[in-house]
Amino acid sequence: MIDPLEKALAAEHAAVYAYGVIGGKTDGALRTKATAGFDAHRARRDRLRTLILRRGGTPPEADPAYPLPFDVKDKDDAVRLAVLIEERVVAAYLELAGDGDASLRRLAAQAMQEGAARAYDWRPAVAAFPGMPAERTTGSPPVKTEPTPVPAASP
Template identity: 45%
Template sequence: MSGGSDTKELKALQAALAAEHAAVYGYGVVGGRIGEKRRAEARTAYDAHRARRDALTRRVRDLGGTPVPAAAGYALPFPVPDSGAAVRFATELEERVAGVYSDLVRATVGEQRRSAAGALREAAVRAVRWSGESVAFPGLAERAATASPSPAPTA
């Protein structure tokens, strides 16, 4: 890869890593509010995002970058006082992650693109499972609807 491609890929990897940090944090909130019937689903999603976060951290380092750190806390897009709100929040987390992975798909080639496409697919499937609804092009509609790829960090 040329230097420009590496820079583009690194920037997209850092954005995906930031989104995964936010998703891990967000699933901590979801897990604390979700009803018992969906708690295992939340735990599985949490574990998947941790694994993706760790893989992205390694990839950023492999490219010579310093992985973006997790924020100490994240502002939630809306209050999450109960199980219904937790389901809506989990859906939003997955939609935002899918959007960031769509950017990573565009910025990579070969095995890295396949991996990013797999992460996009997984996030889109989880969003559908949480919401019960699907979109034609996961990761793209969400990019138009949200300006930021993850909940905003708090100070």
């Protein structure tokens, strides 16, 4: 069985690699966003490596390359990859969020929150909750414009 810390580290290694690709297919504000994502995942990767070492483990090293889920040909593909990578990193931290060590739970919760926020920043859309329609939605829910009836005051 793979240790949850190692699983999270493997996801961070893959994210660092993917953000290198994302940065290479973007420019301007998108490249700035890619650089910030790269730096965030690199910092989290280094923190996880340190945690594993402190616990007496041997952190897995990064692979020389990672297979991408699709060809990244342009900035639209890069944005799509960034969202997918963030979603996968969030999923990798789920098991760690259930650890008995409160500090690891906090680490996982923070990593998941940051990953979800980065994914949303790349593409402001939210996946449906279980039981809701499967399509992704954007924007705010419709606002009820009819006035709410006010009960008559008693004499």
